[in-house]
Amino acid sequence: MHADPEGEAPWAMQLVARVERRAPPTRTAVCAAAAGAVVRLLADERAQPGGEWYPRVRRWTDGAIRKHCRRARGVAWERVAALPGVTVSEAGAEVRALVPTALDALPREVAVLQLSGSELDDPDASAAVDPVPGGAVVVSVAPEPFLPLGKAAAACGHAAQLTALRMPAGRLAAWSGAGFPVVVEHPDTTRWARLRLLAGVEVVDAGFTVVAPGTTTALARWA
Incomplete structure (x- = not known):
């Protein structure tokens, strides 16, 4: 774990969701796109040793893993899309994961983009999805406490990141070859309690924002 020198700003990966006024995406689609964007950025050859992004990615992964999800539309989105990173589209949502940087840089x-805002509709949210062999990773968002959109998207991104670290090599190769697909579910409290006993990944929040330290915010499963 990287020990930040006293006075050094923390680092974070910024996730930017495209939220246009006339055709906003659904909450679940943003969460799935965020998860895919995180893992695709980290798998990109530019983020690997010797790549141009590697020093910044390594500095970030050596410290506390922070992700912040912001919103953009119109020209603001076009400007963000020109910054170093990876964009993923999912069911009408677009999320760009940017190469990590210090928060004071x-x-x-x-920096001008919103970190919070009104919640998005989610008419097609699934309460129960089970993984299929060789298929998408299923990320479950905690039913309690309620996670605002940005927090939920960041939690899904972290679940995907941990999945890539913990998957067996052969299964990871298959997931990568398929483009790192992710499906997001929103279980009720009964299902959530059962899934916590089965999940290969449990995201335990450090408590920097929104929730108390030690809160489980997301789970991930695969088959």
């Missing part, structure tokens, strides 16, 4: 195009 955020590009202005990112």
